[in-house]
Amino acid sequence: MSSFLEGIFGELDIRCSERQYAAFDGYMEGVLEFNKSVNLTAIKDPEEFQIKHFADSVLVTRCSEYQSADRILDLGTGGGFPGVPLAILDPEKEFVLVDSLLKRLKIIDELTGELGISNVKTIHGRAEDLGRNEELRETFDLCVSRAVADLSVLAEYALPFVKVGGYFIAYKGSDCDAEVRNAGKAIRVLGGETVRIDKADKAGLEHNLVIIKKIKETSGKYPRTAGKPGKSPIR
Ligand SMILES: C[S@@+](CC[C@H](N)C(=O)[O-])C[C@H]1O[C@@H](n2cnc3c(N)ncnc32)[C@H](O)[C@@H]1O
Incomplete structure (x- = not known):
């Protein structure tokens, strides 16, 4: 199975050891098995899974903002x-x-434990609550997020976690210019500044990475209580 992934990673100039390929295979098998009883992904075909979940996820490794985090x-x-x-x-x-x-999260814990992926910790909670926790707030070099919310909402979830000088990278669809424009005020109010949008056009992938720098502390007013950012996004 890993030869298919090797082919895609080759196109993306990503190199892996045999052990890493085995971990990718094991994780996909585990997710697809658990997916029979718990909804984890709509993608069931192994090749599509490797493109849309593995290759799409790791494209961010080309960004210097990721590399330095x-x-x-x-x-x-x-x-x-x-x-x-x-x-x-x-x-x-x-x-x-x-x-x-x-x-x-329990499934992720079980699979990463079995596969010896020891650099992953899971935390259960809503972003709006965890973003006020002092042990988490403004402690991350980088926050990444894919397919969670519109950028004006997502900025309120994500930017409180990022250290000043760090970055938030949002995985978005291929046509996200209007969404980024509409989120301009929210990003600014939360202490961020949009640096650029990287377009992914390799290995059949179509997405954009919106790269936002945290340039000043997030006001203590944010994030607002659970559900508020979604109901009334900062505009
Ligand atoms: C559509 S799934 C995307 C999952 C994954 N990022 C991906 O790309 O396959 C969105 C996930 O975000 C979580 N989520 C949505 N709003 C959240 C919030 N306010 N705080 C924490 N998690 C949230 C949901 O529980 C769900 O698992």
Whole structure:
């Protein structure tokens, strides 16, 4: 199975050891098995899984903002994306995976434990609550997040976790210019500044990485209470 992934990673100039490929295979098999009883992903075909979950997750490794980060938060990780593939690729970095659904995190814990992926820690909770926890607030070099919320909402979830000088990278669809424009005020109010949008156009992938720098502390007013950012985004 790993030869298919090797082919895609080859196109992306990503190199892995046999052990890492075995971890990717084991994680996919585990997710697909658990997926029979707990909804983790709509993707069931192994090749599509490797493109949309593994290759898509690890494209961020080309960004210098990722390369220089040591402590990384994956917000709304679901079945472990992009956090687990990144943790397999970069065992020297520390990954914290947050989600409001405990069932999904327990599966990630079980699979990463079995596969010896020791640089992953999961935390259960909503971003709006955890973002006020002093042990987490403004402690991450980088926050990444894929398929969680509109950027104006996501900025309120993510930016409180990022250290001043660190980055938030949002995985977005191929056509996200209007979404980024609409989130301009929220990003500014929360202490961020959009640096650039990286377009992914390799290996059949179509997405954008929106790279936001944290340039000043987030006001103590944010994040607002659970549910508020979604109901009335900062505009
Ligand atoms: C569509 S899934 C995406 C999962 C994964 N990031 C991916 O790309 O496959 C969105 C996930 O975000 C989580 N989520 C949504 N809002 C959240 C919040 N406010 N705090 C924490 N997790 C949240 C959901 O529980 C869900 O697992």
